[in-house]
Amino acid sequence: MGLANESSVTTPKGAGPRSMNEDREMEILRAAYELLADVGYEALRLDAVANRAKASKATIYRHWAGKAELVAAAVRSCSTVETHIPDTGSLRGDLLASVGHLASSIAGYDGPVFAALIMAMRNDPEFANQMRAMQVSKRPIIEAILGRAQARGELKPGCDAGLLEEIGPGLIFMHVFALGEPVDDAFVRHIVDDILLPLLTPCGCQ
Amino acid sequence: MGLANESSVTTPKGAGPRSMNEDREMEILRAAYELLADVGYEALRLDAVANRAKASKATIYRHWAGKAELVAAAVRSCSTVETHIPDTGSLRGDLLASVGHLASSIAGYDGPVFAALIMAMRNDPEFANQMRAMQVSKRPIIEAILGRAQARGELKPGCDAGLLEEIGPGLIFMHVFALGEPVDDAFVRHIVDDILLPLLTPCGCQ
Amino acid sequence: MGLANESSVTTPKGAGPRSMNEDREMEILRAAYELLADVGYEALRLDAVANRAKASKATIYRHWAGKAELVAAAVRSCSTVETHIPDTGSLRGDLLASVGHLASSIAGYDGPVFAALIMAMRNDPEFANQMRAMQVSKRPIIEAILGRAQARGELKPGCDAGLLEEIGPGLIFMHVFALGEPVDDAFVRHIVDDILLPLLTPCGCQ
Amino acid sequence: MGLANESSVTTPKGAGPRSMNEDREMEILRAAYELLADVGYEALRLDAVANRAKASKATIYRHWAGKAELVAAAVRSCSTVETHIPDTGSLRGDLLASVGHLASSIAGYDGPVFAALIMAMRNDPEFANQMRAMQVSKRPIIEAILGRAQARGELKPGCDAGLLEEIGPGLIFMHVFALGEPVDDAFVRHIVDDILLPLLTPCGCQ
DNA sequence: TCATAAGCGAGACGGTACGTCGTGTCTTACG
DNA sequence: CGTAAGACACGACGTACCGTCTCGCTTATGA
16 A cells, blocks of 8 residues: 555546646547548538537647648548458458458548548648558558468469559459449459459469 | 739730630630649739739629639630540550549649649539539449440459549649649559559559 | 618518628627617727627627727717808807807717717727817817808907817716716806806907 | 756746735736827727737736726826926916826827727726726815915905816817817917916906 | 610618627636 | 746637628610
8 A cells, every 4th residue: 555655646537637748639530530421521610610519619720720620530540441351262262351451441531531531632742641641551460361361272373462452452442432332242342253263363273 | 022014015006906705704804814823822812813814803803703713614614634545455454544634633733733723622512512523523434434345354353443533633633732742653653553554453462 | 871872772572681791790799889878988888889780799890909999989979060151140059059060969878878989089089089080170160150250240359269279078977077067058158158258359348 | 968958948937036016016007008108998809909018818817807907007007197397487388387287198098099988988987987097086286286376465355266277178179079189388388378378367357 | 856765883880790809707716 | 835837728819711792884775
């Protein structure tokens, strides 16, 4: 029972009005992210963000330069893209899991958030790089999947890992944005079975 | 501070005010399109459009409901996408021509216009349909190319025409938007040689 | 206000939104003046003015540079000081009428408006001059009063008209501002009987 | 490197090694008063006061309720009005000294401070009373002057001491505020010779 | 040929969001 | 404990833009 000096405790008790500046940032980002998903970029009002976060506009502008930067940070911080390496035992299973997760992530940004990403990337090149890095961060996943497939002899020789990086997101993006259709399992299977597998595995004429 | 507005050349008489209303529409659309390419959707000011077209905001709003509709119409009218069916004598040549043209068109919307399209499509579903129809309008081109290839026996049996529709634009879009890289001939060849042809032609392992 | 309302010719809609720009100015000034009297200078919110005048802040700022200028113009336009020359047949009667009217005018600016005048005069030298000119405009009144009194032989020889200009306002101002007391008839009589008349008429000691 | 040299510590306290709070108050008031004279009431920022006094806003708000109270206290503490009873041997000399001192005091609050007083009095009735008490505190001076004059037989019978209280400040205030002119000796002589003395001394027609 | 009607350039206007700033409260760290 | 430092909520300010509206001018039509 160290009676002595527990002042080092950072008052984890939530009851009182805490006012650290590390938490506020995150709370504001969450508020921004949720409103973003609700109403989209254009209709996102900073007053509404401040109100929902019980923050003040001054605080927002103390941390971010404007709407675009706030949205960029919000998406960066609250986006649910995770880097999980699937291992289902087969190339097809891995691809289905990987593409499926990507699809649900992107489709989760359905509708309004998409425009937000575009705007945020356009107005914040640094955020654009971040987003692209997020994309690049999937590289190890892809290589792990392909590595195991190669070990199992499922892979066509000389196939490029970069292919997966491009095709999956491109098609999903196309589907959601240009076609405006939701991304469902059938579409994921279509990508995997009709496009990726034929490109990766030994000729389907087998 | 405020933008410089030095165009206050009153020209009480001088510039003869013509009174046709059919041309005005097009001039306004051109002004909107050019400004759109210059500054993007967000920074596009209807005052600036009116000023550049030497028109009045009232005239603009007499013809279109708002910014989104104006941009939609501008892109629709001024976009350079043409529907030309290439015939080079080989599947690869046709694909290179087709994808190359698509790439240069999309890449021509470099930077700002892309966001414009997103916003316009989001705010104007009818325009979104129009854009998607533009996409669909390429269907006959694709079918013509594949038809000739099939006649030449270049095609793998059972390949889907829909594939071309999805993959080309998706990859180009990905390249321009997500990666932020320009679309050059090498990339077009990459799409054709490494992705499209392997999917369309009998397996190269043969 | 009491102005002729000839605008009924235009706007056939009747209840429709009228939009002349000459009247708006006056309506805004009235709104500002009334709110000014209600809440004072500090508590005067331009939003409130805009709201009461059913105007927009942009319109206010298009016409005036800021709060001080708006208040200055409002006081200038809406102040009720009129230049009426009293003629009661006696010097005392004229003085009572003149000082009484001045007193009720100044006292009408009771409380809040006084601070407004100070601020407006400090922030708008041109308005300060206007206010001082308003003061000067009473000169003819004074001279008329004194002229008639002289003709009646009521006046002490060599008395200065400038005296009236200074003493009346100074005392009233002092009373309202520094003492914070209302200006009533007794005080007006005090000024006239105990100060002005002794200074103007042949010595009452006789 | 030197180890025990604690003199390099910033020690912003400077001259005050101990932490008394009686001096701080005065330093803050001085800072407020000086800034007040510099920039006026409206432009007086509490941050600036805190900064100049090397104090914290919290300290200020621990001692005073707000800007008005701070300014009131500052003027109360730092104002240079003194209560000195002149004795020149003649009524005219006493009046010249008394009015002259009052004039220089008021005129010393030239420009910005005047608005400050108005605002402070309006927002702090208690301060308004204080200011009026300051005015009232001159009563003994007036009575002393008049008493000596009466003893010398300079005074007209039945003249009111209250007259002096009202006329002097009223005229000076008028001069400075409404006319915007500086108060010089000539004006002081004008008040004394043309207004006060005629009202106080036996009729000049004698 | 002139008058009436309509379209247009110009721009003021109401409304609303933005981004800045100042006040007054509150928390942390220091002495 | 009292203080310096400064983050914070609240809210007003002044700016910018959108979409509506009215004016005055010009042009195209009908008698």
